[in-house]
Amino acid sequence: MAATAGSSSPGSLLLLRKVGGHGSWVPAAAGFDGGRSRRAAGFAVSCTAVKPSSPVSPLAAAAHSPSDRVFNFAAGPATLPEKVIRKAQEELVDYRGSGMSIMEMSHRGKEFDGVIKKAESDLRELLGIPSDYSVLFLQGGATTQFAAIPLNLCSPEDSADFIVTGSWGDKAYKEAQKYCKANLIWSGKPEKYTKIPSFDQIQQTAGARYLHICANETIHGVEFKDYPIPAGAGAGEVLVADMSSNFCSKPVDVSRFGLIYAGAQKNVGPSGVTIVIARSDLLGKAQPITPVMLDLKIHADSASLYNTPPCLAIYVCGLVFEDLLEQGGLKEVEKKNAHKAGILYDAIDGSGGFYVCPVEESVRSLMNVPFTLERSDLEKKFIEEAAKEGMVQLKGHRSVGGVRASIYNAMPLAGVEKLVAFMKDFQARHP
Numbered sequence: 001m002a003a004t005a006g007s008s009s010p011g012s013l014l015l016l017r018k019v020g021g022h023g024s025w026v027p028a029a030a031g032f033d034g035g036r037s038r039r040a041a042g043f044a045v046s047c048t049a050v051k052p053s054s055p056v057s058p059l060a061a062a063a064h065s066p067s068d069r070v071f072n073f074a075a076g077p078a079t080l081p082e083k084v085i086r087k088a089q090e091e092l093v094d095y096r097g098s099g100m101s102i103m104e105m106s107h108r109g110k111e112f113d114g115v116i117k118k119a120e121s122d123l124r125e126l127l128g129i130p131s132d133y134s135v136l137f138l139q140g141g142a143t144t145q146f147a148a149i150p151l152n153l154c155s156p157e158d159s160a161d162f163i164v165t166g167s168w169g170d171k172a173y174k175e176a177q178k179y180c181k182a183n184l185i186w187s188g189k190p191e192k193y194t195k196i197p198s199f200d201q202i203q204q205t206a207g208a209r210y211l212h213i214c215a216n217e218t219i220h221g222v223e224f225k226d227y228p229i230p231a232g233a234g235a236g237e238v239l240v241a242d243m244s245s246n247f248c249s250k251p252v253d254v255s256r257f258g259l260i261y262a263g264a265q266k267n268v269g270p271s272g273v274t275i276v277i278a279r280s281d282l283l284g285k286a287q288p289i290t291p292v293m294l295d296l297k298i299h300a301d302s303a304s305l306y307n308t309p310p311c312l313a314i315y316v317c318g319l320v321f322e323d324l325l326e327q328g329g330l331k332e333v334e335k336k337n338a339h340k341a342g343i344l345y346d347a348i349d350g351s352g353g354f355y356v357c358p359v360e361e362s363v364r365s366l367m368n369v370p371f372t373l374e375r376s377d378l379e380k381k382f383i384e385e386a387a388k389e390g391m392v393q394l395k396g397h398r399s400v401g402g403v404r405a406s407i408y409n410a411m412p413l414a415g416v417e418k419l420v421a422f423m424k425d426f427q428a429r430h431p
């Protein structure tokens, strides 16, 4: 599909799109169609630039178009609640009577102050974050925290232990080696990252400052169902978790952790903001070489406003937190997630080997469900046919291949049910 705006008139921003096979042509905003133009069936896009007879704002057109969004199974950036996107759209041009968009206003003004404070207090309520923990909204992705955490929690001579259950934990371990004595105390690599070790198997390092885990490995679909206790907990060792891909998917006892971090773009918002929840007494001892932007104490002391924060992304996270609270909080959200994952794993396990999930049953992720087809030559066809049915981004990570369905909080049950029905149909058509 070549969608081009062919003139520089105001109308050039508008494309025509046809709704339904014989439906009417309606304006759609170029680059603002929410992925709808990817839908193949019964959908065509004209490339003609038009000048509307009466002014039609692209945003108004998008706001009033019926919901024909695809089911997006991407691992991140990932699907967000449609309700949140529509609310953001509604408020985008004039944020609550301020006459400005969130993107245009000062991060130190009263409107944004309200946004960030509300986002923080809703997140505190959702996760029951104790008052002696700082909540930070930072930039640089979870990857930046791979360096920031050892820089903040260790001297170069200090040890930190890593349990590596997948590619992200491995990256965190390798980055930490630059800033402290990072020890790999368990790796699931020999078993292709399909397991979590039993905690009494693990030999932790005496005197380590922290024990690092990746709570949910996005690529491999392995999730901690319980958490290890750092051996030197009495002497100040803490548990640190990368929760990027299961953040706010279930209740978590934050007090068991010294620090939790998560990139927002899977479960709670758009990319651009990384949330760090850190026990306040751990901060303030960063290595002297720590760049100011990686010094967590500096961000904590300035309430995440040391420099210009990712305002729009924080605002959208705030809308997501509100939505999660409205749903009844994380216990309710977890129930829905367990139900969605349950029907998908049941479909895989009940396929008689046509579909296979390699992950040990007790540690299968509720968020990322990787599977292969017994006949690997059919995988490409499976993914292409699913996309034609409006179920997109099902390709497994490039490092492991196969299929991966990411079913974060915002994936509706209907999306998972549709996928399961498609899987059964596909199997029936390929005996």
Ligand SMILES: Cc1ncc(COP(=O)(O)O)c(C=O)c1O
Pocket: 076, 140, 141, 142, 143, 144, 168, 214, 216, 217, 218, 219, 242, 243, 244, 245, 263, 264
């Ligand atoms: C578990 C986990 N950790 C870290 C990252 C890296 O996050 P970012 O791209 O925000 O740096 C990802 C990204 O997919 C992830 O899934």
